[in-house]
Amino acid sequence: MLLELFDHPLLGNLKNRVVMSAMTRSFADQNHCVTAASAEYYARRAADGVALILTEGTIVHPTGDGYNDVPYIYTPEQTESWKQVTQRVHEEGSKIFCQLWHCGRISHEDFTGGVPPVSSSNKQAGGINRQNGKPYGVPRALETEEIPEIYEMFRQGALNAIAANFDGVQLHLAHGYLADQFFDAAINDRTDQYGGAVENRCRFALELTEIILRELGAEKVMVRLSPSRGLGDGFYDWPDLDDMLAYLIPEFEGMGLRMLDISCARADYYQTSGRIIRQIRPMWPHLIMGGASLLPGQAESELQEGYLDMVTWARFILANPDFVTRLREGKPLIPMESEMLKTLV
Numbered sequence: 415m416l417l418e419l420f421d422h423p424l425l426g427n428l429k430n431r432v433v434m435s436a437m438t439r440s441f442a443d444q445n446h447c448v449t450a451a452s453a454e455y456y457a458r459r460a461a462d463g464v465a466l467i468l469t470e471g472t473i474v475h476p477t478g479d480g481y482n483d484v485p486y487i488y489t490p491e492q493t494e495s496w497k498q499v500t501q502r503v504h505e506e507g508s509k510i511f512c513q514l515w516h517c518g519r520i521s522h523e524d525f526t527g528g529v530p531p532v533s534s535s536n537k538q539a540g541g542i543n544r545q546n547g548k549p550y551g552v553p554r555a556l557e558t559e560e561i562p563e564i565y566e567m568f569r570q571g572a573l574n575a576i577a578a579n580f581d582g583v584q585l586h587l588a589h590g591y592l593a594d595q596f597f598d599a600a601i602n603d604r605t606d607q608y609g610g611a612v613e614n615r616c617r618f619a620l621e622l623t624e625i626i627l628r629e630l631g632a633e634k635v636m637v638r639l640s641p642s643r644g645l646g647d648g649f650y651d652w653p654d655l656d657d658m659l660a661y662l663i664p665e666f667e668g669m670g671l672r673m674l675d676i677s678c679a680r681a682d683y684y685q686t687s688g689r690i691i692r693q694i695r696p697m698w699p700h701l702i703m704g705g706a707s708l709l710p711g712q713a714e715s716e717l718q719e720g721y722l723d724m725v726t727w728a729r730f731i732l733a734n735p736d737f738v739t740r741l742r743e744g745k746p747l748i749p750m751e752s753e754m755l756k757t758l759v
């Protein structure tokens with residue numbers, strides 16, 4: 415199933431069910447534009463046979479940045495730079511979605527033009543930010559009236575992505591970034607309609623998704639969530655996990671969302687996102703993608719058993735530009751090593 419043609423009602427004709435997961439590479443130029451080297455990097459995977467590519471996290475507004483040298487999709491010049499990527503990937507017959515990203519508190523003034531990063535609360539993230547070797551910035555809790563301004567950043571980013579000929583966008587609502595800072599009761603201590611009860615903590619993600627769906631339509635919008643994700647050597651579940659999923663997933667379905675990517679950051683799939691997918695599958699008869707370094711046989715059985723419709727890989731696709739060929743030929747996969755992050759091959 416994995417390597418056979420896949421005709422999906424929204425995504426259309428796909429080469430197979432292999433998806434390249436979003437991966438930050440930090441090779442944008444000083445204006446946060448992507449370069450020809452990135453276009454070749456993505457096109458190489460498309461030429462090998464990856465059916466759907468999800469780009470690296472792409473910043474929707476300068477105040478949402480938190481990383482070194484990541485691309486934006488904010489100015490006309492940045493938007494224009496993405497056209498070389500979409501063009502090369504389309505020439506190779508694959509589809510590509512742009513992952514829209516706002517880091518929230520996983521940032522520092524060094525990355526946001528000197529203003530404090532924003533979040534659902536003013537609770538600082540623990541630990542040292544490896545991007546600048548400093549503690550994370552102390553965030554400023556968004557005022558209730560400011561929340562629509564964030565939606566507008568994503569809406570403009572989504573329109574820019576379509577202008578750059580992307581097939582769609584993936585809203586990054588996962589991995590502890592801004593939307594997740596609203597979901598997570600350990601961070602979100604708000605007393606307005608965006609904090610407290612499960613319904614309130616889901617409101618930011620739901621309102622944002624509805625706006626983007628209204629603008630682009632169901633065939634161009636995908637959401638990435640990580641209700642259970644890797645943290646240190648273990649994993650972390652959302653507080654009120656069962657109640658959150660029981661409310662959130664039917665709400666997404668009711669508003670017309672049809673594509674979900676359930677992520678676990680970099681944890682064991684079966685303990686984290688695989689478990690979540692088993693829980694939400696009965697509530698979600700539409701497209702689900704997921705995975706984390708699954709072996710080909712494991713991916714096949716997740717598809718056969720109906721848990722997944724498409725399978726995502728990040729590190730194996732980074733380390734093996736010929737990933738799909740290796741699967742077809744039954745060749746071993748090279749594991750990713752940190753050295754490989756230094757070049758864009």
Ligand SMILES: Cc1cc2nc3c(=O)[nH]c(=O)nc-3n(C[C@H](O)[C@H](O)[C@H](O)COP(=O)(O)O)c2cc1C
Pocket residue numbers: 435436437438439470471513586588589638677678679680681705706707708726727728729730755
């Ligand atoms: C170098 C690197 C960068 C990543 N950057 C992002 C990112 O920008 N956005 C995102 O949602 N996930 C990001 N991830 C997580 C991956 O998309 C994926 O969920 C995770 O690596 C697990 O899949 P894997 O085991 O196949 O690598 C990144 C992972 C790696 C290894």
